[in-house]
Amino acid sequence: xxxxxxxxxxxxxxxxxxxxxxxxxxxxxxxxxxxxxxxxxxxxxxxxxxxxxxxxxxxxxxxxxxxxxxxxxxxxxxxxxxxxxxxxxxxxxxxxxxxxxxxxxxxxxxxxxxxxxxxxxxxxxxxxxxxxxxxxxxxxxxxxxxxxxxxxxxxxxxxxxxxxxxxxxxxxxxxxxxxxxxxxxxxxxxxxxxxxxxxxxxxxxxxxxxxxxxxxxxxxxxxxxxxxxxxxxxxxxxxxxxxxxxxxxxxxxxxxxxxxxxxxxxxxxxxxxxxxxxxxxxxxxxxxxxxxxxxxxxxxxxxxxxxxxxxxxxxxxxxxxxxxxxxxxxxxxxxxxxxxxxxxxxxxxxxxxxxxxxxxxxxxxxxxxxxxxxxxxxxxxxxxxxxxxxxxxxxxxxxxxxxxxxxxxxxxxxxxxxxxxxxxxxxxxxxxxxxxxxxxxxxxxxxxxxxx
Numbered sequence: 001x002x003x004x005x006x007x008x009x010x011x012x013x014x015x016x017x018x019x020x021x022x023x024x025x026x027x028x029x030x031x032x033x034x035x036x037x038x039x040x041x042x043x044x045x046x047x048x049x050x051x052x053x054x055x056x057x058x059x060x061x062x063x064x065x066x067x068x069x070x071x072x073x074x075x076x077x078x079x080x081x082x083x084x085x086x087x088x089x090x091x092x093x094x095x096x097x098x099x100x101x102x103x104x105x106x107x108x109x110x111x112x113x114x115x116x117x118x119x120x121x122x123x124x125x126x127x128x129x130x131x132x133x134x135x136x137x138x139x140x141x142x143x144x145x146x147x148x149x150x151x152x153x154x155x156x157x158x159x160x161x162x163x164x165x166x167x168x169x170x171x172x173x174x175x176x177x178x179x180x181x182x183x184x185x186x187x188x189x190x191x192x193x194x195x196x197x198x199x200x201x202x203x204x205x206x207x208x209x210x211x212x213x214x215x216x217x218x219x220x221x222x223x224x225x226x227x228x229x230x231x232x233x234x235x236x237x238x239x240x241x242x243x244x245x246x247x248x249x250x251x252x253x254x255x256x257x258x259x260x261x262x263x264x265x266x267x268x269x270x271x272x273x274x275x276x277x278x279x280x281x282x283x284x285x286x287x288x289x290x291x292x293x294x295x296x297x298x299x300x301x302x303x304x305x306x307x308x309x310x311x312x313x314x315x316x317x318x319x320x321x322x323x324x325x326x327x328x329x330x331x332x333x334x335x336x337x338x339x340x341x342x343x344x345x346x347x348x349x350x351x352x353x354x355x356x357x358x359x360x361x362x363x364x365x366x367x368x369x370x371x372x373x374x375x376x377x378x379x380x381x382x383x384x385x386x387x388x389x390x391x392x393x394x395x396x397x398x399x400x401x402x403x404x405x406x407x408x409x410x411x412x413x414x415x416x417x418x419x420x421x422x423x424x425x426x427x428x429x430x431x432x433x434x435x436x437x438x439x440x441x442x443x444x445x446x447x448x449x450x451x452x
Contacts, residue, residue, distance in 0.1 A: 009225070011064055014449060015082070018060055019089035021452040024445075027129040028053035028094070034125060035115050048111070051096055054103050055111035057086055060445035062432050063425035068105050075102040117437040127253075130444050131231055135257035137451055138228040143219045146260035152285060152348045154404055155262035157411055160287070161254060162265040163217040164415040165235060165243045166422065167209040168439060169430050170195035175210075197436040201238045204267065212436050213238070214443060215246045217254055218418055219261075220411070227418060229447035230254045234436045243269045248277055255282045263287050263398075265412035272393030279379045283350055283357035285397045287408045290325040300340060301394050303327060306374040313370030320376065325396035327363060327376055341366045346373070348397055359397060422446065 009017070018024065031052050058071065061082075065071040075083050083102040090096045116122055138144055143158055150156025174194040182189050201213045213235035220227035231250045235243050247266060255261055264278055265287040278286045300321045308315050319330040321340060328340040343363035351358045359378035365371055380391040398405050423429040425446055432442050 007224070012085075014064060014452075015061065015085065017452040018449045019057070019086065019093070021133075021448070023129065023133045023448045023452070024053060024056050024060070025093050026133065027126055028056055030125050030129060031056075031115060031122060034121060049099060050103050050107050050111065051090075051094075051098075052111055052115055053090060053094065053096070054086070054098065055108050055116060056445060058103060058108045059112065059116075059441055060449045062442060063446040063449060066425070067427045068108070068432065072102075072105050112438065112441065117435075117441050123437060123440060126441065126444055127232070130448060131253050132257065133448075134228055134230045134451055135254065138219055138230065138258065139260070141221065141226060141228065143221055143226075143228060144258040144260040148260060150262055152262060152350055153346075155285065155398075155408060157407065158219075158221050159260055159262040160265055160408055160411045161217055161219050161230065161251075161258065161261050161263075161284075162411040162415050163215060163247055163250070164267060164412065164419065165201075165203070165213055165215050165247075165269065166419050167201050167203060167211040167213050168422075168426075168443070169209075169211045170198040171430050171432075171434055172198075173210070175199075195431070195434050199238050201235075212431070212439055213243065214440070215243060215250055216415070216418065216443075216447070217247075217250055218415060219258070220414065227414075228451050229418065230258075232440065232443050232447055234440050236436070241271070244271065244274045248274050251278065251282065255284060263408055265409055267412060272390040275392040276379060279359050279392065279397075280356040283352070285348065285359070287398060287405065287412065288396070289400055289409075290396065291393070300328065300330075302330075303391075303395060304376070306376060308365060308372045308374050311365070311370045311372035315369055315372065318365065318369070318374065320374070322394045324400055325394070326399035326401055327361075327395065329365060329369065331369070341368070342401070343374070345398070345402060348378075349375075361397060421450065 028051065061071050062068060065074055074080055087098045090098050142148065148156060148159055150159050172194050174192040176194045176196045176198065178192055178194065180190045180192045195212065197212050198210060200208045200210055203209045215233045215235055216229060217231045218227055218229045231254050233246050233250045235246045247270065251264065261284050263285045268289055268291055270286065270288050271291060275286045275288060278284055300323045303320045303322050305317050306320045308318055321328050321330045323340060327343045329343060331339045331341065333339050343365060345361055346364050347362040349360040349362065361376050361378050363374055363376060365374060378395060378397050384391050398408065422443065426432060431439050433439055
């Protein structure tokens with residue numbers, strides 16, 4: 001692994017780091033093996049002029065030079081020496097002798113469409129190698145380290161996995177179903193050029209964005225250039241809950257490789273059922289704001305009657321309500337009004353079952369009722385299921401207003417800067433290619449170069 005860069009790296013430093021990284025050579029080797037296994041020898045044909053690693057390197061360089069046209073010019077320039085740099089790396093890392101003449105756009109497009117994005121198996125190999133390599137790199141950098149700082153009560157920001165949905169603007173503004181104007185002479189109506197996978201997606205604030213949606217997860221440290229992108233996944237639908245489902249599937253790939261993760265930060269796209277899976281399946285605390293209905297705040301909701309210990313006034317049971325995800329003590333004043341007093345979180349506990357996890361929170365009661373502590377279950381119980389109560393939807397392990405919440409949620413907000421870098425890697429902030437398969441390849445190789 002190359003040394004840590006504390007300033008903005010140059011183009012050559014970025015490309016050199018990518019060529020020195022194991023990712024591109026490992027994924028090329030596995031894709032070459034897959035291509036050999038599925039090849040139809042009966043059709044004949046001449047050998048390929050360039051190996052698949054050249055197409056992967058070309059795809060990653062799109063994010064450096066902004067467009068395929070500029071990339072072709074740069075590779076063809078003998079003064080710049082880009083192609084010589086790639087040839088030396090291929091000979092050193094894979095023992096492959098590349099042709100003297102630089103690869104052209106038509107070579108790249110053929111290899112991309114035939115061997116990199118034609119089938120789901122090819123994309124699965126790409127994602128598998130990327131996810132494994134990114135997780136290994138994160139641990140080597142001290143991120144999500146099981147022996148690191150922090151605890152479930154006060155998670156460390158270095159052990160937070162943050163995610164966000166990103167709508168990539170397509171190359172063409174037109175909708176796939178948009179018809180063109182009739183031809184003056186023949187009257188024929190032709191469809192305009194469009195991205196067949198683009199559509200309208202709901203983004204933050206309830207606004208809509210036109211494009212193709214992806215979900216990206218990352219982790220990072222406090223130092224500069226210490227962000228590792230862990231997973232890139234396509235969101236195929238614009239329906240309700242589609243992004244959250246893709247995000248949960250991505251976490252199922254990421255979190256088993258990072259056992260040191262203490263928290264997952266995401267936006268309001270995740271609801272109670274998704275938070276339940278993060279808690280019980282992975283034993284990780286979700287940092288997600290409470291969903292608010294249109295035109296209103298979050299009303300208080302009865303949670304349970306809780307047992308009190310250590311109370312100096314002899315109080316044994318109290319009514320607990322939730323307000324904005326935080327537990328509150330509910331009291332009836334002498335004038336008949338309702339008063340809600342927030343509880344102070346003192347400890348978060350995790351217990352293991354045979355194949356899942358249980359979470360509890362210990363809270364300090366206010367002095368006005370004599371103090372004491374109480375323990376509250378943070379994930380839904382069998383009684384909740386019978387009563388139809390979605391506990392995770394109303395209660396947060398670390399709720400907004402908690403001293404740790406804003407510190408951890410900052411990691412989710414930081415993913416916006418990663419999205420900005422992705423936009424900057426594309427000419428006029430539009431996708432390099434058409435179709436979600438090609439775009440997924442573009443974003444994955446871009447992410448691998450950022451990681452390197």
